[in-house]
Amino acid sequence: xxxxxxxxxxxxxxxxxxxxxxxxxxxxxxxxxxxxxxxxxxxxxxxxxxxxxxxxxxxxxxxxxxxxxxxxxxxxxxxxxxxxxxxxxxxxxxxxxxxxxxxxxxxxxxxxxxxxxxxxxxxxxxxxxxxxxxxxxxxxxxxxxxxxxxxxxxxxxxxxxxxxxxxxxxxxxxxxxxxxxxxxxxxxxxxxxxxxxxxxxxxxxxxxxxxxxxxxxxxxxxx
Numbered sequence: 443x444x445x446x447x448x449x450x451x452x453x454x455x456x457x458x459x460x461x462x463x464x465x466x467x468x469x470x471x472x473x474x475x476x477x478x479x480x481x482x483x484x485x486x487x488x489x490x491x492x493x494x495x496x497x498x499x500x501x502x503x504x505x506x507x508x509x510x511x512x513x514x515x516x517x518x519x520x521x522x523x524x525x526x527x528x529x530x531x532x533x534x535x536x537x538x539x540x541x542x543x544x545x546x547x548x549x550x551x552x553x554x555x556x557x558x559x560x561x562x563x564x565x566x567x568x569x570x571x572x573x574x575x576x577x578x579x580x581x582x583x584x585x586x587x588x589x590x591x592x593x594x595x596x597x598x599x600x601x602x603x604x605x606x607x608x609x610x611x612x613x614x615x616x617x618x619x620x621x622x623x624x625x626x627x628x629x630x631x632x633x634x635x636x637x638x639x640x641x642x643x644x645x646x647x648x649x650x651x652x653x654x655x656x657x658x659x660x661x662x663x664x665x
Contacts, residue, residue, distance in 0.1 A: 446625035466494035489519035499525035540564025561598035573606035
């Protein structure tokens with residue numbers, strides 16, 4: 443499963459990229475507003491750090507406006523992916539852009555037929571929002587499973603990007619169900635590398651090694 447970070451914070455992106463496991467970045471207007479930065483400038487900074495797909499979301503809600511905004515975002519970098527909402531006008535714009543060879547991330551997906559329509563329109567990514575479905579008493583994982591089966595049944599190439607991930611268990615479940623990508627906040631990336639047994643095990647190993655008085659490094663030869 444590919445790993446994207448869901449943020450517009452450049453420091454978090456740099457830290458995640460330094461791990462050597464980051465495959466891409468997703469942003470949205472809310473994340474950019476939180477940072478209080480110029481949208482285009484921040485996208486340029488992100489694309490300079492991450493070579494993989496960087497999703498940049500339009501804010502228009504009608505086809506022509508979406509295409510006009512996409513045309514402003516595409517030249518920023520070769521790895522820009524245009525992010526469109528799963529609405530009628532968004533599907534139309536997805537078809538227009540995908541026919542031009544532009545990669546599109548269809549976002550705000552909450553039911554399987556939205557995902558099917560996005561795939562038929564040539565979307566590169568579909569973003570089902572797991573956490574938001576769970577928040578209203580639904581089952582976000584059931585949606586991932588349904589989309590996976592539909593895509594496998596009909597050979598759609600669109601990648602399933604599990605979004606709105608709240609915690610590491612969401613990542614585990616998404617991976618088990620066959621999501622192609624998970625996009626997560628930086629805090630979740632940090633959480634997946636933590637386990638109390640890892641910490642206590644390492645502490646014991648180091649304490650035992652200290653008792654040996656040995657060193658792995660070679661001692662410099664005396665002159």
